[in-house]
Amino acid sequence: MRKEHKTIGGYIELQLPEGQEQYPSFIKLNTGRNAFEYLLRIKKYSLVYLPYFTCEVLLEPLRRLSIPYRFYRIDRQLEPQIDFEPEENACLLYTNYFGIKQDTVRRLAKTVKNLIVDNAQAFFCPPVAGIDTFYSCRKFFGVPDGAYLYTESNTRLSLESDISVYRFSHLIKSIDLSIETGYHDYLKNNIILGNNPIKKMSVLSQRILSGIDYEECRSIRNANFQHLHQGLAGINQLPIQLDSIDGPMVYPLVIDQSGARKALIAKKIFVATYWPNVLEWAGEDLFEHYLARHLLPLPLDHRYRIRDMDHILETVRSLL
């Protein structure tokens, strides 16, 4: 049978740069949480160890698959406190926090059986060979969804493709109107992504991800991170090892300054809370609770240059 030729002519479509994705050979899925679900389904784990300090959307697949989970703690260096013996068919998920914990990931890869690495905050950290690792694209780039999964397993689920076009309005509004105008749509999109079944990454997200200059994004993030660190290392309660950091998500500043988050937001420096659910999961006496309250994840992505980082530094200093 002759294959039908593609349509020729008609209106001109949105033109996007053509290039290569960062992880072209990985399994391409619609969301990070669903990449986690994909792993749970193919590996058939019967128990999951999760850090208290993570995002609650990771519970969605566990509830869907009725897999029990237990929380474990992290210490003040964000290292997991594995003071228990994981069961034979259990897995342990570790989050590469802010993209600054690659050394820890490498260490855990050697010692923890059935390790799953959540690189949702560490897009630029490559997986450690043989270690199941997933990525979420929307935390780093202007896409509504998209995830990559690296696994050595050959088992594959058969999936239909997701369609992203109806989750796009915040991305377009931010260009033509303003980030603030698109914010409501962004929140709506977050709700829509909840309990969305596993699907393949949409063609639209994949096309956008194929047109990004990843090296440029990575080097801007590194320069911005270093600049912020120079200015803030002296007051940051979180110890940071600069040499292994490559393409981080944010600069994690921890200071015991009540009202700092609100004050930054009032000055139009938007810092999220990672994560509101941690305040419910972890008791007030736990470090995780303290971290969720006092962490200020300072933006440093490809949209910003050193002068923007200087503005952040000045603003933070004005709060002290």
Ligand SMILES: Cc1ncc(COP(=O)(O)O)c(C=O)c1O
């Ligand atoms: C640490 C972490 N892991 C995983 C996810 C899930 O990613 P996605 O929104 O693509 O499902 C998120 C956020 O949503 C996250 O913050």
